[in-house]
Amino acid sequence: MKGSKAGRHLRARDTIARWIALTTIVAMLTSLGFNALFTQLAGVWAYPPLTETGLLEKVSLLSKLIEASHVEQREHLAAAASDSNLNISWHASREELEVPTVPDAISRTTTPQVQRLFNAPKRRLEAYQPSEWPQQNGHYTLLVQLMDGSWLMFSLSSRSWGLGQWQRDLILVVLVLLSTGLVTLIATRRLARPLQQFAQGARRFGVDFRAPPIEPVGPQEIRQxxxxxxxxxAQLQHFINDRTQMLAAISHDLRTPLTRMRLRGEFIEDLEQQQRLFRDVDEMQAMINTSLEFFRDDARLEQATPFDLAELLHTLIDDYRDQSIDITFSGPPHLVFFGRPLGLKRVITNLLDNATKYACDPAVELRGDDEQVTILVLDRGPGIPVENHEQVFAPFFRLETSRNKSTGGVGLGLSAARAIVLEQGGALTLNTRKTGGLEVRVVLPVLKGEAVGQRNN
Structure with missing residues (x-):
């Protein structure tokens, strides 16, 4: 129980605002850390002060040893004490030294550590940086004056990758950008991954009504x-299930009295009145079936699956060709799409029925890429007035006002078609063709991870 409470407490503190604040603080601390590290490396390794080279104690000891020796032996002792890193030479006078003129050569040696090691200011000390030599020969030099007025020259090679000020500044800027970018990338991935999962789950529910719930992960706001x-x-799934059961009951209750009316009509002796009654019953039956089919629409509950959309269109066109209706097709021979094949079959069938019933020269075009799939149903005919392009999608709206089922339906075909397309995350629109006729455009999105693929035979 305590562990559960602690977990809830931690999740409650895991908010987007907290992540943004922590990201900013960590990025700043990381940048400062890189800055301090590079400053230390650049100061000690590229242009190290003499007090930080670690050789001052050695130089002080050698100076005292050479000073204590006889004058004639000092030159040989200095040469013997030299090595590959440190070169030592003894000079009887200052004039023998060929050093550059540097105003602060003496002031650099006035630190407490130097004065303690060399017993300054009784001794004169001068220090030179690699950049101060005429030929830029890259070595540090320390001059130590002995008590008798002679001089010792200590030369220390500088690091081969010594950097100038602008180079240091450039490296600092690059390090700050890298550190900030790295911390920001980690933090944004921590925030972006739950949002991506949320968006994918929402799109999946738009395509598949039976999609499972999304796992609540990420900061508190995203989890909420x-x-x-x-x-x-869950409420929508429960509502649709209840509606389906209710409509099934209504369908049964409505068909029962219609069946009784037809049976009673068999006893009417007037054949003309009997035929009129039968036509009314048939029309009412058709209207009820169409309306219930629209409101129930089992195709909307269909499981999404990969299928060949081009092959589906070819099959529909072949069915119309069997009825002596020629429909032209333009598009790839095969196009694999992730969606609901029965629902799309009903959409295209409704659109082709309108094109063949109210116009001529029907045609279908198919296009697809990584983002979306477009299906165009074209015809040449009177079309639909622009002011009615949206109105025709309203349930039970008909441009043809008669209720004769031989000239028109009950005004639910386009409504059902758009509802199916919208529930798959797409769009269905009407446009008037410049050459006359109607263009019905169906645009369906391609879900990420479910790519559209074209196959060639």
Whole structure:
């Protein structure tokens, strides 16, 4: 129980605002850390002060040893004490030294450590940087004056990768950008991954009504949004299931009295009145079936699956060709799409029925890429007035006002088609063709991870 409470407490503190603040603080601390590290490396390794080379104690000891020796032996002792890193030479006078003129050569040696090691200011000390030599020969030099007025020259080679000020500044800027970018990338991935999962789950529910709930992960705000979406999804699934059961009951209850009316009509002796009654019963039956089919629409509950959309269109066109209706097709021979094949079959069938019933020269075009799939149903005919392009999608709206089922339906075909397309995350629109006729455009999105693929025979 305590562990559960602690977990909830930690999740409550895991908020987007907290992540943004922590990202900013960590990025700043990382940048400062890189800055301090590079400054230390650049100061000690590229242009190290003499007090930080670690050789001052050695130089002080050698100076005292050479000074204590006889004058004639000092030159040989200095040469013997030299090595590959440190070169030592003894000079009887200052004039023998060929050193550059540097105003602060003496002031550099006035630190407490130097004065303690060399017993300054009784001794004169001068220090020179690699950049101060005429030929830029790259070595540090320390001059030590002995008590008798002679001089010792200590030369220390500088690091081969000594850097100038602008180079240091450039490296610092690059390090700051890299550190900030690295911390920001980690933090944004921590925030972006739950949002991507949330978006994919929402799109999946738009295509598949039976999609499972989304796992609540990420900061508190995102988890709360996912939980709210899961609750809404569960309510919609419960509502649609209840509606389906209710419509099934209504369908049964409505068909029963119609069946009784037809049976009673068999006893009417007037054949003309009997035929009129039968036509009314048939028309009412058709209207009820169409309306219930629209409101129930089992195709909307169909499981999404990969299928060949081009082959589906070819099959529909062949069915019309069997009825002596020629429909031209333009598009790839095969196009694999992730969606609901029965629902799309009903959409295209409704659109082709309108094109063949109210116009001529029907045609179908298919296009697809990584983002979306477009299906165009074209015809040449009177079309639909622009002011009615949206109105025709309203349930039970008909441009043809008669109720004769031989000239028109009950005004639910386009409504059902758009509803199926919208529930797959797409769009269905009407456009008037410049050459006359109507263009019905169906645009369906391609879900990420479910790529559209074209196959060639």
């Amino acid at each position: 949004a996912i939980l709210a979406f899961n609750a809404m999804q």
